[in-house]
Amino acid sequence: MLKEDCASELKVHLAKSLPLPSSVNRPRIDLIVFVINLHSKYSLQNTEESLRHVDASFFLGKVCFLATGAGRESHCSIHRHTVVKLAHTYQSPLLYCDLEVEAFRATMAQRLVRMLQVCAGHVPGVSALNLLSLLRSSEGPSLEDM
């Protein structure tokens, strides 16, 4: 993401779990992305625990979930439905990306930077909440029967 061109300064803070240590002075957080690895159950557990530490105001468009590893169904130990339900419960958008492939990573980075721009208020006329209502999809029918 840091390679992307951006009008203002972009900072990324990586963390394995929340809460972040409160002693450090850090700039305002505009977007939280929870990365869930569908191949490991521990990842989902970790995310669920971290979610509890997030302030409610973030869920108005500043949180999004990123599920990786959905391409190889045989390796998935978490069913996709679980993650979909999780995103639905927290009213936040869910994105899929196989982070192992370079090209997919690059496009996802572009996408996230654009979301970040909206969440940080750099796009006039569109707020984070607005974007949220655009990105959220209703719980659709199961695709298993296709």
Added chain:
Amino acid sequence: MSSQKRGKNVQAQNRTSQGSNSFQTTLSAWKVKQDPSNSKSISKHGEDNPVGDYEHADDQAEDALQMAVGYFEKGPIKTSRNKDKTLEKHLKTVENVAWKNGLASEEIDILLNVALSGKFGNAVNTRILKCMIPATVISEDSVVKAVSWLCVGKCSGSTKVLFYRWLVAMFDFIDHKEQINLLYGFFFALLQEDALCPYVCHLLYLLTKKENVKPFRVRKLLDLQAKMGMQPHLQALLSLYKFFAPALISVSLPVRKKIYFKNSENLWKTALLAMKQRNQGPSPEPLKLMLGTANVRPLKRKWNSLSVIPVLNSSSCTKECGKKEMSLSDCLSRSRSFPLEQLQSFPQLLQNIHCLELPSQMGSVLNSSLLLHYINCVRDEPVLLRFYYWLSQTLQEECIWYKVNNYEHGREFTNFLDTIIRAECFLQEGFYSCEAFLYKSLPLWDGLCCRSQFLQLVSWIPFSSFSEVKPLLFDRLAQLFFTSTIYFKCSVLQSLKELLQNWLLWLSMDIHMKPVTNSPLETTLGGSMNSVSKLIHYVGCLSTTAMRLESNSTFLLHFILDFYEKVCDIYINYNLPLVVLFPPGIFYSALLSLDASILNQLCFIMHRYHKNLTAAKKNELVQKTKSEFNFSSKTYQEFNHYLTSMVGCLWTSKPFEKGIYIDPKILENTGVAEYKKSLNVVHHPSFLNYAVSFLLQESPEERTVNVSSIRGKKWSWYLDYLFSQGLQGLKLFIRSSVHHSSVTRAEGINYNNQY
């Protein structure tokens, strides 16, 4: 006895250790040890068995492989203490060679027999079967022999299941199938066994020819179905039977279900892929859809066809292909069928259309336009079923964002998608399998790889109710749309425009067919119009939001207006009772844009809307009956509103008074003193350069230009100048909507019932 055995062992070992040049003897001298007491040995191949693939004798791996194979032939040595270790070693050798290069057909022959004769335990048999990957072909005889081993009953149930799965997966690699076809009855009898039933059904599905369909078999299948219920694999076989002999089956089979068999070749998938890649020549240039068959029928052992789409090969016996002429009696007799390789031209297709036998590899029709014609006309469910089944399987397998390891196959997959799209374009309709594939793989799509192909597939989605398609397709597409670059947005808008076009074409054709036949779309006209208008409204929402996100970019606006150019003419061009206006967000952005071509396009669209609405009004009056498609007065009101705003801005220099109303006080706050004229044809920012060049044209030596000097007579000259510069839309709009009189007013549409 034991000495004899040991003797033989020593003999075999001697042969192997003789070195590379004597490999011939090892393989050719295989003997089957039934029983220690039984000293009969059956030697299969003669001494002159050509083991051609093993030219390079110095290969260590080859030696090891032969040792391993020899070990297996001999059977388990009960007395040896380190039996397990040697066994493991040899197994590993065989597996390595198999997964790397594939096994030669002779080795497969031997190993098949070993696995099915029950000499080793179940675990070993399973491992052997799992690694039986052919390098080139599998000989038919090996399969027949293997099947005969099954009759002896020495192997366990799970081994049998695995064998059948293997047979189905490797079906395409078996060189001849006549003898296997003779075993049809044997396979059919196996349907009784519950565990084997799905796989045997799949095998029969691949194997069945017209002459195999007999009444007693049909009865048997129906009995089975009555016992086990409507199983998808039984359905598949029944539909295939129905295709070959429709008279025998009176049961109605469900139409919708198109995917029958579970993918049982998972175990060998990666190896098969690797094999296909190895055998593929340099990647071929993209083919145009040729009139005749794509290649000359290749030699049986050459696998350098396109890796994904199988080569056209008629399923009839090779001996029949020699005949050039066909007599009428030949045509009438059932056993004769026209070999597909000779199908070169359209007249030929028409002559032989009744005795054309479709290839066993349905996928090969994708490359031949003649066969596409054929399957389109034949309208037989099973044919389409087989085709869709193959298509969905191949799409699933080849899709590169599922095969995360093999991302380099992007080129192949793109070519494959291109071929499918060409076929869809040719037939002017979408395939069900592509639709299903889209819905399934859209969540994982990153929006970049195979983008144009993917979006083209979107534009070929067959017509259906919008509310059904929305959660499957549009929600996810919207997610991608709103977070992507402007170019992606434009591409999506373009493909949605094409989608709309396709839907409109189908619907307009459907209306004309309505009085004659039942509508194939199974919807009423009202429902269809509803669906289309929902689509248009949805695109309107997408566009308005996109404009905000991209800060009113003119590039994006071009694409949006392109879409609406198509929408405005629905009534006249497609004869469908639908008029949908564009949302205000688009209208005002276009009206106030800084680009003259946008304004021009907007004028053109307004002109077309005017024409469509007047035509609709006229038809309504002519019909005099109240039909459900009379447009509400709201549409007309809205249009008049837009029209007055536009004319007010561009022509009468009275903006913001009648159409969109802005309080003069607010306008004062903007600080623009002379706002009244500032949006008319002369002063509009987008026309500024035209005004200046017009004035300079007249008097080129002028240093300063006064744009406000264009009035009165100059005004009409100025207009002519604009029209000559290619602003045709503006011309049409002004001619049709603006009344040239001393009191200029807009020609609104009178929507009251008195005309």
